[in-house]
Amino acid sequence: MTTPIRKRSAFVAAAAALALLATGCTSNTPETEDTASESGGEQSGNAGSSNDEQGDTVVIGFSGPAADHGWLAAINSSAQEAAAEYPDIELRSAEGTNDASLQISHIETFINEGVDAIVLLPTDGAALTEVATRAMQAGIPVVNVDREFSSEFAARTTILGDNYGMGVSAGTYACQLVEENDIADPVIAEIAGIDSLPLTQDRSQGFADALSECGQSVDNRVAAEFTVESGERVTANLLQAAPQIDIIWNHDDDQGVGVMAALDNAGRDEMALIGGAGSANAMRWIEEGRMEATVLYPPTQAADGIKLARLLAQDKGMSDLVQVEVPRRIVLNAPVVTQENVAEYMDLGFES
Amino acid sequence: MSNELTSPENEVTGHDVAPADAPAVSAPGTAGLAGFLGSGLGRNLGLIIALLLLCAVGFATAGDRFASADNVLTILRLGSVIGVVSIGMTFVICGGGIDLSVGAIVALSSVWATTLATQTMAENVHWVVMVFTAIAVGAGCGLINGVLVAYGRVAPFIATLAMLAGARGLAEIIAQRRTQIIRDRDFITFFGGDVLGIPVLVIIFVLVSVFGWVLLNRTTFGRRTLAIGGNAEAARLAGIQVRRQTAMLYILLGIACGIAAVMIMARTTTGTSTHGQLYELDAIAAVVIGGTLLSGGRGTIVGTVLGVLIFTTLTNVFTLNNLDTSTQAVAKGVIIIAAVLLQQRVAERHRSSG
Numbered sequence: 001m002t003t004p005i006r007k008r009s010a011f012v013a014a015a016a017a018l019a020l021l022a023t024g025c026t027s028n029t030p031e032t033e034d035t036a037s038e039s040g041g042e043q044s045g046n047a048g049s050s051n052d053e054q055g056d057t058v059v060i061g062f063s064g065p066a067a068d069h070g071w072l073a074a075i076n077s078s079a080q081e082a083a084a085e086y087p088d089i090e091l092r093s094a095e096g097t098n099d100a101s102l103q104i105s106h107i108e109t110f111i112n113e114g115v116d117a118i119v120l121l122p123t124d125g126a127a128l129t130e131v132a133t134r135a136m137q138a139g140i141p142v143v144n145v146d147r148e149f150s151s152e153f154a155a156r157t158t159i160l161g162d163n164y165g166m167g168v169s170a171g172t173y174a175c176q177l178v179e180e181n182d183i184a185d186p187v188i189a190e191i192a193g194i195d196s197l198p199l200t201q202d203r204s205q206g207f208a209d210a211l212s213e214c215g216q217s218v219d220n221r222v223a224a225e226f227t228v229e230s231g232e233r234v235t236a237n238l239l240q241a242a243p244q245i246d247i248i249w250n251h252d253d254d255q256g257v258g259v260m261a262a263l264d265n266a267g268r269d270e271m272a273l274i275g276g277a278g279s280a281n282a283m284r285w286i287e288e289g290r291m292e293a294t295v296l297y298p299p300t301q302a303a304d305g306i307k308l309a310r311l312l313a314q315d316k317g318m319s320d321l322v323q324v325e326v327p328r329r330i331v332l333n334a335p336v337v338t339q340e341n342v343a344e345y346m347d348l349g350f351e352s
Numbered sequence: 353m354s355n356e357l358t359s360p361e362n363e364v365t366g367h368d369v370a371p372a373d374a375p376a377v378s379a380p381g382t383a384g385l386a387g388f389l390g391s392g393l394g395r396n397l398g399l400i401i402a403l404l405l406l407c408a409v410g411f412a413t414a415g416d417r418f419a420s421a422d423n424v425l426t427i428l429r430l431g432s433v434i435g436v437v438s439i440g441m442t443f444v445i446c447g448g449g450i451d452l453s454v455g456a457i458v459a460l461s462s463v464w465a466t467t468l469a470t471q472t473m474a475e476n477v478h479w480v481v482m483v484f485t486a487i488a489v490g491a492g493c494g495l496i497n498g499v500l501v502a503y504g505r506v507a508p509f510i511a512t513l514a515m516l517a518g519a520r521g522l523a524e525i526i527a528q529r530r531t532q533i534i535r536d537r538d539f540i541t542f543f544g545g546d547v548l549g550i551p552v553l554v555i556i557f558v559l560v561s562v563f564g565w566v567l568l569n570r571t572t573f574g575r576r577t578l579a580i581g582g583n584a585e586a587a588r589l590a591g592i593q594v595r596r597q598t599a600m601l602y603i604l605l606g607i608a609c610g611i612a613a614v615m616i617m618a619r620t621t622t623g624t625s626t627h628g629q630l631y632e633l634d635a636i637a638a639v640v641i642g643g644t645l646l647s648g649g650r651g652t653i654v655g656t657v658l659g660v661l662i663f664t665t666l667t668n669v670f671t672l673n674n675l676d677t678s679t680q681a682v683a684k685g686v687i688i689i690a691a692v693l694l695q696q697r698v699a700e701r702h703r704s705s706g
Binding site for chain 2: 067068069070073195196219220221222223225227228229230231232233234236237238239240241243254257258261264265266281351352
């Protein structure tokens with residue numbers, strides 16, 4: 001007869017293996033890329049000073065999460081492009097992992113190789129703090145991008161998108177819509193991203209805070225998973241929960257493709273849809289008038305990180321500041337893109 | 353012992369609603385339909401009670417918003433995609449196997465069917481090209497799984513774990529991690545539309561379920577499936593080609609994944625490598641809640657359908673009540689255990705009284 005116990009334990013083993021794989025399946029072996037040689041003497045930076053002129057050649061190590069999402073793919077490609085602009089940057093790119101322990105080993109490799117600077121977008125800020133601190137102790141400046149370390153000592157400079165600010169921008173814009181259109185008792189819905197991430201919590205907090213400034217609050221809230229499919233799924237349910245909606249803020253334009261599909265499927269277009277991140281799709285919809293606005297979360301952070309790392313390694317400051325040294329912390333603005341200004345931002349839109 | 357379909361030593365045993373040798377391979381006649389409902393009711397009473405309780409909660413907390421035709425159709429539409437995968441999964445689990453790669457196969461099928469080349473071909477010929485591509489890719493992946501498990505003697509969870517990684521990776525390579533938007537409006541209109549008020553997606557789910565039920569309960573294919581799942585060695589001695597049958601089950605599931613890919617393409621108007629995430633766990637959960645033995649040899653399509661409906665209704669009721677995701681997760685865990693316990697108690701009573 002059958003041996004259910006053995007098979008059941010086999011299933012447990014399978015589930016465990018699956019969990020392991022889920023975190024490790026997108027890993028790649030580190031690739032070393034030398035993009036410096038190709039770009040020759042061409043200069044396309046815009047420092048407005050001598051900063052863009054060729055200096056000592058510096059080796060910069062770059063490590064980011066797996067590019068399994070349009071925004072992350074744009075992060076990686078813009079970092080590569082930024083490095084290619086400078087003949088004096090030799091970029092070592094340990095690309096693409098969602099496994100914190102693998103990423104730690106990438107950073108350890110950079111430390112052993114003695115790179116001049118490290119640009120790091122951690123899979124998880126807290127998990128990479130220890131190794132980043134070690135790099136700093138070894139005298140390698142670390143530029144922390146987007147997801148913050150848990151210690152001040154782990155990074156020389158931190159460059160962040162403003163997640164809370166994104167929520168504030170979206171909320172303020174929603175307030176403005178309510179006021180302009182004189183909506184008496186508006187139904188405001190929120191489609192968040194992965195709820196367990198601090199960035200999602202920050203965005204939601206900012207949105208709630210901004211709404212409360214004009215006496216409003218979120219009536220219906222669902223959370224998707226940054227994928228098209230999950231966006232469609234949660235929106236289909238959301239539309240049933242609220243038969244009439246005035247404003248929706250969707251945190252992420254990648255999942256926004258699914259949100260838009262769900263709206264189309266249900267034949268609903270009564271609400272003003274505000275997006276987040278700023279994908280090229282979203283910008284095209286804004287142009288066409290199918291979407292109200294989107295709040296930018298620039299995918300160029302890693303590119304800025306590379307530029308800052310180069311300045312740090314070459315002992316330069318930021319030319320537009322009086323300050324001689326690169327600042328400790330830079331927080332990017334989260335502007336709202338609407339039909340009026342979409343043309344300006346189109347170039348920043350990433351294909352997802 | 354009323355409706356346990358197989359004791360593997362004598363592979364075909366009596367069935368409580370229809371004679372075991374009933375052919376009915378092609379279409380579910382009226383007797384088939386009655387049997388469909390009849391066999392479901394007794395064995396799945398626990399699940400039906402759970403689903404009704406859930407609906408009662410939904411109605412009590414959300415009233416007309418829950419009970420409206422629109423909302424019911426929304427629930428059914430949401431359940432359809434994972435439902436089709438779960439029907440296929442029921443066969444593989446009945447046959448003593450497991451397939452962890454279903455989500456990845458859905459992703460790969462959706463991507464392959466929406467590449468520029470496929471879409472251009474579809475424009476020149478007909479959108480059926482996209483449907484055909486998705487199903488062919490699904491079947492191909494199923495074939496590889498099946499051959500590895502049946503002839504290569506690779507343990508099912510290892511073979512399909514490899515497929516999980518490989519298929520999603522290939523999907524990422526083909527799509528270059530982009531979301532591929534479907535331009536053919538006819539495709540979207542057809543699958544997104546409805547017939548007599550019933551969404552096409554739901555009709556597909558119903559057809560697949562009925563087909564699955566007939567295949568499992570009324571054909572030699574079904575009896576062989578249960579036989580090899582119950583005891584492969586006994587099945588082999590009884591003259592069943594165990595390897596061939598095993599391989600067929602994975603191909604069947606692959607085809608189901610291809611169909612699900614078409615459905616998800618229609619729902620989201622896209623093909624992308626992130627489609628179908630964690631479908632393997634959702635499908636296995638629905639199948640097991642439905643009462644199919646994880647060790648194989650016994651399975652129920654009606655139970656799987658109910659399992660899927662319980663999951664989708666649950667999410668819907670949560671959203672209607674605007675619950676936050678953490679509370680949802682806790683409640684989901686509790687309700688899954690409650691449903692399984694209820695199902696076991698009721699099924700035991702049914703067995704001892706019948």
